[in-house]
Amino acid sequence: MRHLLSAADLDKDQAIKLLDLAEDMSDVNDREIKKLPTLRGKTVVNLFFEDSTRTRISFELAAKRLSADVINFAAKGSSVSKGESLKDTAQTLEAMGADVIVLRHSSSGSAHRLAHTDWVGSAIVNAGDGSHEHPTQALLDAMTIRQGAIKHPRGKDLTGIKVLIVGDLSHSRVARSNLILLTTLGAEVHVCGPATLAPASLVSSGRVHFLLDDAIKLVNPDVVMMLRVQQERMSDSFFPTEREYARIWGLNKSRLARIGENTQILHPGPMNRGLEIDAASADSKNSMVLNQVRNGVAVRMAVLLTLLSGEAS
Amino acid sequence: MTGNYLLQGVTITTGEVRDVVIESGLIVDKASTGTSHEVMDCSGLVVLPGFVDLHTHLREPGFEQSETVASGSRSAAAGGYTAIHAMANTFPVADTAGVVEQVARLGEDAGLVFVQPIGAVTVGLKGEQLAELGAMAQSKARVRIFSDDGNCVHDPALMRRALEYVKAFDGVVAQHAQEPRLTVNAQMNEGALATKLGLGGWPKVAEEAIIARDLMLTELTGSRLHVCHVSTAGSVELIRQAKARGINVSAEVTPHHLLLTEDLASGYDPVYKVNPPLRSTADVEALREGLIDGTIDVIATDHAPHPKESKDTDWASAAFGMVGLETAYSVAQQVLIDSGKSNFERLGAVMSSNAAAISGLAQQGKYLSAGSAANLTLVDPKDSWDPKPQTLSMSENNPFTGLKMQGRVRHTIYNGQFSYRDLSIMQRAGS
Numbered sequence: 001m002r003h004l005l006s007a008a009d010l011d012k013d014q015a016i017k018l019l020d021l022a023e024d025m026s027d028v029n030d031r032e033i034k035k036l037p038t039l040r041g042k043t044v045v046n047l048f049f050e051d052s053t054r055t056r057i058s059f060e061l062a063a064k065r066l067s068a069d070v071i072n073f074a075a076k077g078s079s080v081s082k083g084e085s086l087k088d089t090a091q092t093l094e095a096m097g098a099d100v101i102v103l104r105h106s107s108s109g110s111a112h113r114l115a116h117t118d119w120v121g122s123a124i125v126n127a128g129d130g131s132h133e134h135p136t137q138a139l140l141d142a143m144t145i146r147q148g149a150i151k152h153p154r155g156k157d158l159t160g161i162k163v164l165i166v167g168d169l170s171h172s173r174v175a176r177s178n179l180i181l182l183t184t185l186g187a188e189v190h191v192c193g194p195a196t197l198a199p200a201s202l203v204s205s206g207r208v209h210f211l212l213d214d215a216i217k218l219v220n221p222d223v224v225m226m227l228r229v230q231q232e233r234m235s236d237s238f239f240p241t242e243r244e245y246a247r248i249w250g251l252n253k254s255r256l257a258r259i260g261e262n263t264q265i266l267h268p269g270p271m272n273r274g275l276e277i278d279a280a281s282a283d284s285k286n287s288m289v290l291n292q293v294r295n296g297v298a299v300r301m302a303v304l305l306t307l308l309s310g311e312a313s
Numbered sequence: 314m315t316g317n318y319l320l321q322g323v324t325i326t327t328g329e330v331r332d333v334v335i336e337s338g339l340i341v342d343k344a345s346t347g348t349s350h351e352v353m354d355c356s357g358l359v360v361l362p363g364f365v366d367l368h369t370h371l372r373e374p375g376f377e378q379s380e381t382v383a384s385g386s387r388s389a390a391a392g393g394y395t396a397i398h399a400m401a402n403t404f405p406v407a408d409t410a411g412v413v414e415q416v417a418r419l420g421e422d423a424g425l426v427f428v429q430p431i432g433a434v435t436v437g438l439k440g441e442q443l444a445e446l447g448a449m450a451q452s453k454a455r456v457r458i459f460s461d462d463g464n465c466v467h468d469p470a471l472m473r474r475a476l477e478y479v480k481a482f483d484g485v486v487a488q489h490a491q492e493p494r495l496t497v498n499a500q501m502n503e504g505a506l507a508t509k510l511g512l513g514g515w516p517k518v519a520e521e522a523i524i525a526r527d528l529m530l531t532e533l534t535g536s537r538l539h540v541c542h543v544s545t546a547g548s549v550e551l552i553r554q555a556k557a558r559g560i561n562v563s564a565e566v567t568p569h570h571l572l573l574t575e576d577l578a579s580g581y582d583p584v585y586k587v588n589p590p591l592r593s594t595a596d597v598e599a600l601r602e603g604l605i606d607g608t609i610d611v612i613a614t615d616h617a618p619h620p621k622e623s624k625d626t627d628w629a630s631a632a633f634g635m636v637g638l639e640t641a642y643s644v645a646q647q648v649l650i651d652s653g654k655s656n657f658e659r660l661g662a663v664m665s666s667n668a669a670a671i672s673g674l675a676q677q678g679k680y681l682s683a684g685s686a687a688n689l690t691l692v693d694p695k696d697s698w699d700p701k702p703q704t705l706s707m708s709e710n711n712p713f714t715g716l717k718m719q720g721r722v723r724h725t726i727y728n729g730q731f732s733y734r735d736l737s738i739m740q741r742a743g744s
């Protein structure tokens with residue numbers, strides 16, 4: 001594996017290997033001294049053209065636990081045009097010795113572009129590109145689901161597990177990457193959201209439900225993944241009001257009572273409490289949100305390790 | 314000075330092989346005795362009416378780092394063009410008699426191709442109030458085609474007024490059909506691939522809805538409409554039905570929409586980013602069919618040069634547009650001739666005479682009629698070649714790079730003089 005740009009870069013074996021490696025990394029994180037010397041002398045650059053403190057900190061921690069040097073570069077709000085600064089900034093950072101560039105950018109395909117032009121030679125990790133993909137998020141979600149559903153998860157895939165993804169399917173990079181990765185791992189993935197936010201090509205795949213109540217009844221999911229609602233979708237008339245969204249697509253007490261006792265609730269964070277998820281659901285024993293955060297560090301360690309040590313290639 | 318030429322053994326559009334004689338810049342039936350001619354062996358070459366492009370972005374004034382009238386003229390001559398139409402989205406916008414006359418004059422100075430300015434429909438291309446169309450029509454630049462290209466004249470009342478108003482000058486409104494509210498953040502053809510790539514979709518209906526509306530307005534006003542860069546099967550069908558009903562509409566298709574499909578966006582290389590976007594294979598087939606059956610009147614390049622920094626970026630930041638003057642003929646040959654579905658007469662019509670008629674250019678598209686100015690293009694249908702990113706255009710946003718092309722322009726004769734000869738650009742005589 002030279003880069004991680006899309007969940008589609010991983011076949012089933014590679015994905016399972018990465019998840020197993022992440023389990024090993026998770027064990028490191030539970031030790032007293034949470035540090036491995038493996039990437040000493042390597043430099044990881046977090047190049048963030050979009051704010052995302054959580055993702056950035058998660059990558060930073062992952063790199064530090066592997067003893068790599070970390071540079072954080074927030075390029076947001078620069079006066080240079082977006083495109084110019086992607087090329088120029090990446091080249092500048094590489095000249096400073098970046099071995100891996102972790103890129104977050106508002107433009108879909110920017111990580112792919114960085115990896116496939118002659119701009120830089122570093123390994124590229126896509127930490128979210130526009131409304132395209134966010135593959136490490138899908139890996140941490142898969143890790144969380146696997147841990148929650150399977151007693152001895154190492155070496156296992158997700159066959160037989162039913163996942164329902166709820167929210168903005170048109171614009172969500174989390175949804176895209178999860179659809180790909182969870183399907184690769186053998187899960188049965190269903191999606192649910194307002195028809196305005198469900199692309200036609202997805203609808204024709206047959207596993208799309210417009211109403212959450214129908215979806216819960218029909219799918220009987222083992223996992224419900226709630227996506228974060230972006231404010232601008234409402235102003236662009238994708239749905240009328242927050243109240244209506246919460247009423248039809250929000251996870252709430254009454255729906256919580258209707259999902260299985262062991263059904264896991266995932267959310268990529270940060271949550272809009274009262275919109276896509278209410279407090280009762282967010283704080284319930286079904287909520288895996290903090291496991292997701294913990295697994296995020298482990299998964300990113302596994303990815304950096306794989307890219308920089310040539311393991312599992 | 315203008316030479317006398319005897320083009321020996323050239324194939325004409327009907328397939329007949331004969332000699333073509335040019336004397337003092339004019340086509341003559343027979344070489345006059347007592348006159349000396351430069352005799353050129355043209356066996357294997359096909360002579361066509363000099364190409365006329367209805368849709369060229371020359372970028373001057375205002376964006377001379379991308380293209381100038383002179384560099385665009387060189388690229389046009391190399392593509393077999395003897396006339397091109399300069400789009401109005403310059404800076405300042407070509408919305409006054411002064412600017413269109415300036416562009417026409419720059420074209421004369423370059424002297425390689427007839428440069429016919431297109432005038433903006435609305436002031437500053439803003440879609441708010443009509444530009445002085447009459448002044449542009451009556452200027453030395455003699456504008457007949459008006460277009461806000463780059464923008465759509467989306468206000469239906471304004472479009473109606475424009476159609477009515479240009480009737481006085483035998484004008485035509487050339488519409489860039491794109492409903493703006495349906496194409497907010499549009500980056501590529503809407504569909505499964507756009508969903509997969511996470512790029513904003515440009516739905517076909519955004520083009521078709523405007524075309525349908527404009528056809529009705531054209532019928533209502535009894536005016537004349539030209540539809541720029543038709544890109545969808547649905548648009549072809551709308552125009553086909555309108556023509557059957559007698560609505561006075563003409564339409565163009567670009568070489569890239571005749572050849573390339575949306576799959577090229579998969580690698581996020583912005584050289585394939587264009588507006589309207591590359592569509593599906595089914596659309597390409599419908600466009601070809603429309604071109605062959607007469608629904609679509611002309612191939613127009615929408616040659617849109619951009620400097621390297623506008624394409625050497627991520628997809629969303631990149632500019633829309635492709636160059637295309639020097640590859641248009643090869644695409645036309647592939648679609649009409651090599652496919653076995655049409656012929657050189659049709660090729661001459663869609664590359665030259667139809668465009669000349671739409672724009673009312675008396676000196677263009679006349680082919681071999683005796684006494685007319687010699688504006689001719691000689692092509693070698695057997696020459697196969699590989700387009701390079703660098704052309705005579707100042708820009709390198711060339712999506713045809715890396716494709717194998719069959720058929721190539723060998724010579725271009727503009728007003729009786731070679732502007733392009735044996736694959737080389739000629740300097741203007743006397744300069």
Ligand SMILES: [Zn+2]
Pocket residue numbers: 462463464489541542588589
């Ligand atoms: Zn246009």
Ligand SMILES: [Zn+2]
Pocket residue numbers: 368370400462463615617
């Ligand atoms: Zn154009």
